[in-house]
Ligand code: GTP
């Protein structure tokens with residue numbers, strides 16, 4: 496896992512995507528689920544902006560290992576993409592509609608996208624709009640893994656059962672990775688497991 500990371504680009508629409516490198520991973524999920532916080536936690540740096548207000552991240556934000564520009568021939572071995580959330584956000588409707596469209600277009604149309612981490616708030620479980628995104632990923636045959644977030648907010652004893660229930664719920668989904676991850680950006684839980692999962696992608 497790279498030591499230092501940098502922000503290279505914020506992408507407001509598909510035509511501003513950087514050149515495709517060897518591998519991209521993206522963090523998707525409902526607004527406020529903890530995407531930006533989890534990226535900061537696994538990279539070990541406060542690079543992505545986080546907020547209590549749903550709708551903080553409004554572009555596709557690209558993070559790459561230090562030393563790569565992402566331009567021309569200088570393509571990084573991996574890019575980590577923070578995404579706007581879907582669902583409720585505190586922003587004008589046209590804006591929310593535009594970034595929701597961007598998220599959906601990106602998820603089904605980015606050929607270098609190796610895996611999507613779909614974040615699910617441990618307190619809320621898989622909601623209707625999550626299921627729509629999973630449907631889209633299944634249809635587009637884009638590999639994804641579910642990651643429970645904010646597990647510090649539920650009783651520790653309930654976590655294994657929640658992981659099991661979530662695994663059962665996605666069993667018949669074509670593009671789902673069977674294992675569920677459980678994380679807390681706040682307490683550091685599950686971060687090594689997530690880093691390990693990403694490191695495996697780099698070896699493939
Ligand atoms: P958008 O960009 O608006 O879609 O949100 P996001 O999914 O990027 O969420 P973000 O990382 O900004 O976090 C939203 C809120 O949840 C912030 O107030 C975070 O501090 C809080 N949060 C994130 N992760 C955790 C966690 O593991 N535990 C707890 N208790 N709070 C968390």
Ligand code: MG
Pocket residue numbers: 530531532544545551552577578
């Ligand atoms: Mg965010």
